[in-house]
Amino acid sequence: MKLARVGAALAAAAIVVSACGGSSGGNKVLTIGISFPLSGSSLASAGPARDGALLAIKDFTLAGYTIKTTIFDHAVNGSHDPQQGSKDMTTLVADPTVVGVVGPFNSSIAKVQIPISNEAGLLQCSPANTNPDLTKGDAGKQLRAKAPDKINYVRVATTDDIQGPAVATYGIKTLNLKSVAIIDDTETYGKGIADAFAAEWTKLGGTVVGREGAPKGTTDYTAILTKFAAAKPDAVFYGGVTSTGGGLVRKQMEQSGLTGLAYLGGDGIQDGNGSTDGGYISIAGAAAANSFSSVAAIHDIPGAADFAAKYKAEYKVDLGSYSASGYACAQIILQAIKTAAAKGDVTREAVRAAATDTATKFDTVLGPVSFDAVGDTSQKIISMYKVDMTAAGGKGDWIFDYQVDYK
Template identity: 30%
Template sequence: MKSNKLAMSLIAVALASTCGLSLADTVVKLGFGSPLTGPQAHYGKDNLNGVQLAVDELNAKGVVVGGQKVKFEIVPEDDQADPRTGTQVAQKLVDQKVNVVLGHFNSGVTIPASKLYADAGIPELAVATNPQYLKQGFKSAFRLVGNDAFLGKVLGEYAVKSLKAKSIVIVDDRTAYGQGLADEFEKAVKANGGKVARREFTTDKSTDFTSILTSIKANKPEVLFYGGADAQAAPMAKQMQALGITAKIMGGDMLNTDKFIELAGGKPAEGHFSAVSGAPIAKQPGGPAFEKKYKDKFKQDVVLFAPQFYDSVYLVAEAMKKANSVEPAKFLPALKAINYKGVSGTFSFDAAGEPKNAPVTIYGVKNGKWDVVVVK
């Protein structure tokens, strides 16, 4: 009899365990891709921090989708800001059957990787700014920030009309991001009646620009547009000062970091400009509160797009709740129709996946920090 009671107890425990499993959280895998090593790691880690902060909050609150509690898990991958590595990362995320991909950061990585996600039917939310990303026509692709066409338009107009630059030279790093933004800047300069005196190119690994700058000096540039990242723009600023070139550097969002000022070494960073998709964090709907949470958790300042990556997690969660499903094919339509007020702004997308609200902020370095110049 004792034996029967023991057996019944064991069965009861097993049934309880089984019930526990059936009631366990549904795991939602958030694929993540950005550079986590190398000279662009500070961007990628900032992006990952934004995702982590949102995931921790949602898991603490408890999210229910279709009557089932879900648990969000990040599947982070280091794409090294390299297109070849990026496609390998994309295939790895597809093979792991992630529910969505948050990333990538670089346009050169995002564009080829997006085809793999589209073929697998996995939604992707990226901050890649090259227009070609969404011109491919993939229905699963979304952009979280404004594209280069608008960013370049704002920068080119500012260089000609506000800075009154007569001699403008362009240097780009030949990446999809750097070259794409430089192309749009050149179009905008010409559309506003300006002229590009010279155009040169380098690579995203270069740090010695002496030869290029020496040849450019003869053009007496007032503006030098650089399409590329802070790790190259900073030494360029130092070398310009050493050569007596007084041109203002202008660039995109990848210049807008404390690292640019740090690497430039103080004074050489002064007076240069960058443009960033989105409002200044202090002017974002939930920017100040987000900034405080971010600093409290990670003991560092926001680098660039952490707020948008944070919002991307909430966007996905909201779409899943509206669709009553965590399956990509089922929540994708809800994502397309979303209208969500996040910390960085209100998100809704047009038919191509472009954000409908995408302001641009121009910043300038003044007294060792990036200050807002104008919001367009």
């Protein structure tokens, strides 16, 4: 609990120091903020995205400028915390050297951060936010109410109005399932993806036999699962992340008469293998078999081998699900800085304008990416994974199945 605060305080202190610096060695200092939940079980999924971003920034040089990074952790008690997330964003916008932010990881955090960064005109690129309401429609407009014409938030992850249906398609077409019971964690991401999944499942001719929600902190799912068992579904879909209940639900299915049933989820339960502390597979244990999940990003990245080797050389571990996305976000911010520098002075506004120009095609590790009028990526690829309990030395791991481009 306190550790996260101390981390944030240190990061804030670092900012003050860099702000006082203003320029170093005649170079103008530009800071790139990184805002992720980076402790507890959140670290397993957000850590690789941070490492990807840092790798891209490390390699970057631009004459006349010094690029610095400042990392903020908004995990409180091991889970993403909106209050801390908004505090961190307030600190970031207050630092005039910050020209771009990589993050956040969770949609519920983006919801509180976007209004703050939008008012300040600060560019934000999320590697993993998938909730459609962050950008699209009236909900998106509401978040941008302060400066509606200045799009400042972009993302390289495909949205849940595509991810949810992709999981539904996988369940019906690939796994030949007919009926499903759905439970979500009542959060922005969890309920959103569950709604999108349910709509597509019905459209494809499947039936939804149960729909329940239980907030973060719930430990007992037996009543919900007993209700599900009575409806005899072929599968259970979980909308949410592991730290809000993804592993617990799977574990308790066993004692509620749903043993061995197929378990579907979005990228929220895709968080490392059976040895990852607090990860889905390690919590569900043997019950994790027959689980399926998606990642809202490309799996077969162009030049994958080179990138994977570079990443491994730096961090001594394999790529995480969102490493490449984190790298791509940093690449986009850096490319926008370069464009701004070529046109004149690198200001926050110049970087924002360069990144959100719908005509620009960014050359990223994910392949070419451009952003539409609200900041959503042109890449609409979903990758599907399934649990193989024999992988990772018998502890179980997510194994890539296929990816689909929904363009």
